[in-house]
Amino acid sequence: MxxxxxxxxxxxxxxxxxxxxxxxxxxxxxxxTARRGERNHKWLKGAKYRSESKxxxxxxxxxxxxxxxxxxxxxxxxxxxxxxxxxxxxxDRLEAPEFKRRRVRVWTKSxxxxxxxxxxxxxxxxxx
Numbered sequence: 001m002x003x004x005x006x007x008x009x010x011x012x013x014x015x016x017x018x019x020x021x022x023x024x025x026x027x028x029x030x031x032x033t034a035r036r037g038e039r040n041h042k043w044l045k046g047a048k049y050r051s052e053s054k055x056x057x058x059x060x061x062x063x064x065x066x067x068x069x070x071x072x073x074x075x076x077x078x079x080x081x082x083x084x085x086x087x088x089x090x091x092d093r094l095e096a097p098e099f100k101r102r103r104v105r106v107w108t109k110s111x112x113x114x115x116x117x118x119x120x121x122x123x124x125x126x127x128x
Contacts, residue, residue, distance in 0.1 A: 027121035028088060029055055029106050031078030032067035043090050047081040053108040054078070055123060068099070068126045080108050080121060091124060099124040 028047060033040040036049075059072025069076050081087070092101060104123045109116045 026083040026085075026088060027106070027119055028081045028083055028091065029053060029078050029104055029121040029123040030081065030091075031055070031060070031069065031076050031123070034091070034094075035079050040094060043094050044081060044087055046084040047087040048084070050080040050082055051108050051110075052077070053080040053106045053121075055121075056105045056107055056118070058104065058125075063098075063126050069104075069123060070125065075107070078106075078123075080106060080119075088122060095124040098126060100127050 027050070028044075030044065032038070034044060035041060054075040054077050055069060056075055057071065057073065058069045058076050059074045060076045061068050061070055088101070095101075101122050102125050103120050104125075106119050106121045106123075107116065108119055
């Protein structure tokens with residue numbers, strides 16, 4: 001009985017130290033050749049797939065022989081991933097120097113498709 005009480009106490013102390021909140025997750029939005037089934041998807045190894053998504057207020061164009069996203073009035077389909085702490089740096093190397101990392105607003109839905117929400121995620125867009 002005492003051991004069980006101690007575990008609860010330990011978890012409360014950890015919760016107090018972190019303010020009771022989890023660290024924010026780093027979200028990555030990929031489109032084009034980094035999506036599942038495409039040639040550059042291997043660069044996402046270790047990232048957790050979250051959902052099919054759409055970047056908002058952008059337009060898709062073809063640049064440097066592949067797809068690119070620029071500011072616009074449309075949506076671009078892609079996939080949302082949760083970074084494991086290493087993937088973002090890998091994608092920076094893959095996309096450099098032509099593309100830079102920027103925050104974009106992404107429309108996503110829950111795994112069961114019941115709720116929709118808008119989140120901010122990192123995406124790689126051409127240097128302007």
